[in-house]
Amino acid sequence: MSKKLVSIYIEGRKIKVPEGYTVIEALWDTGHDIKRGVGCLSGLCGACAIAYLEKGSKRVRFGLGCQTIVKEGMNITVMPFFPSRTANYIISEMGKPIEKLREIYPELDTCKNCGFCTIACPEWINVSKVMKLLKEGKYEEATEMMLDCILCGLCASRCPYGIAPQFISLFVQRAISHEKPFPENLKKRLKEIEEMKYDEEWGRILQMSDEELVEFCKRIREEA
Amino acid sequence: MYSENLLENMELVEKTRESREKQQLPILNEKKKEKLLSSFHPDYRLSGFRALRVGVNRGDRTVHEIADLLEAFSSFDYREINFEKPDLETDVLVLGGGGAGITAALFAHSAGAKVILATKLRLGNSNTIMALGGMQASVSENDSPIRHFADTMVAGKFQGRRELVKAMVDDGPSIVKWLLDLGVNFDRDEKGNLLTKKAGGSIAPRILSIGDYTGLNIIKILKDEIRNRPEIEILEFAPAVELTTNEFGECNGAILFDLERKRFVLVKAKSVILATGGSGRLHIQGFQTSNNFGATGDAIVLAYRAGAKLEGLDSFQYHPTGIVYPDHMVGVLVTEAIRSLGAHLVNSKGERFINELETRDVVAAAMIKECEEGKGIKTPSGRVGVWLDTPVIEERYGKGFLKKKFPALFRMFMRVKINIEKQPLLVYPTLHYQNGGILIDEKGETTVKNLFVAGEAAGGIHGKNRLMGNSLLDIFVFGRRAGLAAARRKYNEPGKQTLSHLERYYQELKSLRITTVAKTPRIFQEYIVGD
Numbered sequence: 001m002s003k004k005l006v007s008i009y010i011e012g013r014k015i016k017v018p019e020g021y022t023v024i025e026a027l028w029d030t031g032h033d034i035k036r037g038v039g040c041l042s043g044l045c046g047a048c049a050i051a052y053l054e055k056g057s058k059r060v061r062f063g064l065g066c067q068t069i070v071k072e073g074m075n076i077t078v079m080p081f082f083p084s085r086t087a088n089y090i091i092s093e094m095g096k097p098i099e100k101l102r103e104i105y106p107e108l109d110t111c112k113n114c115g116f117c118t119i120a121c122p123e124w125i126n127v128s129k130v131m132k133l134l135k136e137g138k139y140e141e142a143t144e145m146m147l148d149c150i151l152c153g154l155c156a157s158r159c160p161y162g163i164a165p166q167f168i169s170l171f172v173q174r175a176i177s178h179e180k181p182f183p184e185n186l187k188k189r190l191k192e193i194e195e196m197k198y199d200e201e202w203g204r205i206l207q208m209s210d211e212e213l214v215e216f217c218k219r220i221r222e223e224a
Numbered sequence: 225m226y227s228e229n230l231l232e233n234m235e236l237v238e239k240t241r242e243s244r245e246k247q248q249l250p251i252l253n254e255k256k257k258e259k260l261l262s263s264f265h266p267d268y269r270l271s272g273f274r275a276l277r278v279g280v281n282r283g284d285r286t287v288h289e290i291a292d293l294l295e296a297f298s299s300f301d302y303r304e305i306n307f308e309k310p311d312l313e314t315d316v317l318v319l320g321g322g323g324a325g326i327t328a329a330l331f332a333h334s335a336g337a338k339v340i341l342a343t344k345l346r347l348g349n350s351n352t353i354m355a356l357g358g359m360q361a362s363v364s365e366n367d368s369p370i371r372h373f374a375d376t377m378v379a380g381k382f383q384g385r386r387e388l389v390k391a392m393v394d395d396g397p398s399i400v401k402w403l404l405d406l407g408v409n410f411d412r413d414e415k416g417n418l419l420t421k422k423a424g425g426s427i428a429p430r431i432l433s434i435g436d437y438t439g440l441n442i443i444k445i446l447k448d449e450i451r452n453r454p455e456i457e458i459l460e461f462a463p464a465v466e467l468t469t470n471e472f473g474e475c476n477g478a479i480l481f482d483l484e485r486k487r488f489v490l491v492k493a494k495s496v497i498l499a500t501g502g503s504g505r506l507h508i509q510g511f512q513t514s515n516n517f518g519a520t521g522d523a524i525v526l527a528y529r530a531g532a533k534l535e536g537l538d539s540f541q542y543h544p545t546g547i548v549y550p551d552h553m554v555g556v557l558v559t560e561a562i563r564s565l566g567a568h569l570v571n572s573k574g575e576r577f578i579n580e581l582e583t584r585d586v587v588a589a590a591m592i593k594e595c596e597e598g599k600g601i602k603t604p605s606g607r608v609g610v611w612l613d614t615p616v617i618e619e620r621y622g623k624g625f626l627k628k629k630f631p632a633l634f635r636m637f638m639r640v641k642i643n644i645e646k647q648p649l650l651v652y653p654t655l656h657y658q659n660g661g662i663l664i665d666e667k668g669e670t671t672v673k674n675l676f677v678a679g680e681a682a683g684g685i686h687g688k689n690r691l692m693g694n695s696l697l698d699i700f701v702f703g704r705r706a707g708l709a710a711a712r713r714k715y716n717e718p719g720k721q722t723l724s725h726l727e728r729y730y731q732e733l734k735s736l737r738i739t740t741v742a743k744t745p746r747i748f749q750e751y752i753v754g755d
Contacts, residue, residue, distance in 0.1 A: 147434060148631060180412075180416070181416055189362065198394075217373075220370060221378065
C-alpha cells in the first residue's frame with residue numbers, strides 16, 4: 001500500500017492521512033470514534049453524507065464518506081443527519097392516501113424548483129424534477145426516479161425553503177402503491193392457502209423419513 | 225480508474241472476448257463438484273475450524289473467529305449495574321433495527337404489547353438495505369409453496385429443518401400481502417400481476433423485486449411505518465452486550481451499552497427478540513465481506529452465554545463476486561444477476577474456467593482455485609481476483625443495457641471512473657451470509673424460554689447453503705412470528721434479573737483453564753487503518 005500522505009482538513013482540523021483513503025477511513029485513521037456516520041460501507045445506507053471543498057474549487061460538493069477518496073487540500077465535514085419535517089400518517093388506515101398529499105405535506109407547493117437539491121444528491125437523482133412531477137400529479141414517474149433514494153437527507157439540507165423531498169416522495173411512493181389493484185396471482189395463491197389446498201401434502205411431508213423427503217423433493221423439481 | 229498492470233492484463237480480456245462467447249462450459253457432475261468444493265471452498269478448509277470446548281454445543285465444529293468469541297470472558301465489567309432497578313421496563317424488547325427487528329417490533333406492537341427496539345447503529349442500517357436482488361415468494365401460477373420448499377431443502381443440502389422451511393415458504397404469500405398493504409411497490413407485469421424472476425437453484429420464477437433496490441426500498445417503508453408508531457420506543461446507537469435471566473434460566477431482559485454516553489442501560493422485559501443479524505464483519509478465514517459495519521455476530525455470543533443452542537455455524541456463504549479493486553470498495557457485492565445474464569469469469573490468461581451459472585459455493589471454489597494456482601490477477605495493494613467481464617452483456621443485449629438495468633452498479637463504478645459497459649470488474653469471493661445461527665422453533669423461540677430470534681442470527685432454516693432471495697423472505701416471516709409470539713408473553717412474570725447464566729458460563733471457562741478476555745460481543749471490528 002502506498003505510504004504517500006495527503007494533507008486534508010476534517011471539520012476544520014488540518015491533518016495528514018495516507019493517499020487513497022476514503023473519508024471514512026481517514027476519520028478512523030485520525031482517531032474519530034465515528035458511529036453516526038457509518039453503516040453499510042457500500043454507498044447504500046445514506047449514513048455517511050459529507051460536504052467537501054476541493055482545493056482550488058469554488059463550490060462545495062456533497063457525497064458519501066464511504067465512497068469519496070480524500071485528495072490533497074480537501075476540506076471535509078460529516079453530516080450524518082439534517083433536521084427534516086416528517087408528517088404522521090398510517091397508510092393502511094387511509095382510504096385514498098394520495099388525495100391527502102397536500103394536507104400531509106403542504107410545503108410541496110412552496111418548492112420553486114431552484115435545483116439546489118439536485119446538485120446535492122449523491123445518487124445523481126434529479127430531485128428538482130421529482131418535485132416538479134409531484135406538483136403536477138405525475139406520481140408514478142416521480143416514484144420511479146426516487147427508487148435510488150437512500151434517505152441521506154442532503155437534498156433537504158440544501159433546500160432554501162426547508163422542504164424534505166425525500167420524505168414527501170416516500171409518502172407518495174407508499175400512497176400510490178397502496179392504492180394499486182391487488183395482484184391477481186397473489187390473490188389466487190392466498191385463496192389456495194386459505195382453502196388449505198396444500199395441507200394434506202404438508203402433512204405427508206412432515207411425516208416422511210429423511211430418504212423419502214430427498215426422493216420427494218427430487219421428484220417435485222423434476223416434474224416442473 | 226484501473227492501474228497500469230491491470231490495464232495491461234485487461235487487454236487480454238478484450239482480445240479473447242469474442243472467442244469466449246462461442247464457448248460452452250459444461251455443468252460439473254456431482255463428483256467433480258464435490259472434489260472442487262472439498263479442495264477449495266472455505267467451509268471445507270480444516271485449518272479454519274475447531275471444536276467448541278464450552279457451552280451447549282460443546283464438541284460442535286465452528287470457525288476460529290466464532291469460537292474465539294465464545295471461548296472468552298467479556299471485557300465488560302457489569303458490577304456497577306443495579307439489577308434491582310432497571311432503567312427501562314417493557315413487554316417486548318427487540319434487539320436489532322434491520323428488516324427482522326423492525327418487522328418483529330411492528331407485529332408485537334400491533335398485538336398490543338409495549339415495545340422497545342434497541343439497535344447498534346441508525347435504525348434501518350443493516351444488511352437488509354443491501355439485499356438488492358429480491359425476495360422469494362411463491363406467487364406465480366406455475367409455482368407453489370411445495371415447490372419453493374423443495375428448492376430450499378435441496379439448496380441447503382437437506383440440512384435445513386423441514387418444519388422451519390415449511391413455515392417460511394407457507395407464510396411467503398401472506399408476507400407479500402402485508403408488504404403491499406404497507407405500500408411496498410413490488411414490480412408488476414402488464415396485467416398488474418406481481419412480476420416474478422427466475423433465480424439460480426429455483427425451478428419456478430419466484431423472485432419479487434423493486435428494480436435493483438429491493439431491500440433498500442422495503443427498509444425505507446418499514447422505517448417510515450415504525451416512525452409513525454410513536455408508542456414504540458427506539459434506542460439507536462445502543463447495542464445489547466448481555467442478556468439477563470431469572471432464577472429459572474428464562475430470558476427477562478438485556479443490558480444495552482449506550483455508545484455515546486458510554487454507559488449501561490438495563491432493560492427488563494417479558495420477552496426478548498434477538499434480530500442483530502450475521503457475522504460477516506468477523507472476516508471469517510480472513511475473507512473480505514459484503515456485510516454492514518455492525519454485523520459482528522453479537523447475537524450468537526449473547527444467546528450462547530444464556531444457554532441457547534446453536535446450529536449450523538460451520539457453514540457460510542461466500543458470494544462469488546465481491547469487488548477487490550479499487551481498495552475502498554473491497555468486499556462490495558456485484559449482484560448475481562450479472563452472471564445470470566451471461567457475464568464471464570476470466571483468469572489472468574484470458575480464459576473462462578467455470579460455468580458461471582453453477583451454484584454460489586461451486587463458483588466461489590473455482591475462483592479460489594484459479595487464484596491459488598497463480599491464475600489470478602494481482603492488484604497494486606496485493607489482493608488477488610479474477611475478471612468479471614461485464615462488457616460481454618453490453619455486447620449481447622445492446623448499448624445502454626447495463627446502465628438501464630443496473631443503475632446502482634453503473635453509478636457506483638462511474639464514481640471511480642470505471643465504465644462497466646467497456647471495462648470488466650475485478651472480483652473475488654466475499655463473505656456474504658451466515659447459513660447457521662441460533663436454533664429456533666416455528667414461533668421463532670430458542671431453547672431458552674422467552675428468548676426469540678429472527679433474521680440472519682437464526683439457525684436451522686437454510687442448511688448448508690441459502691437460496692438467493694430466501695434471506696429477505698425469512699426476516700419478515702420469522703420477524704412476524706417472533707413478534708406475535710413474544711407479544712403473547714406480556715402477562716409473564718419476568719422475575720428477578722440476574723447474570724447467573726454468565727457466572728455458570730464463566731465457571732465452565734475457568735474449569736477448562738481458559739483465561740482469554742476478549743471484546744465479546746465484538747460490537748464493532750477494530751480496523752487498524754494504515755500498514
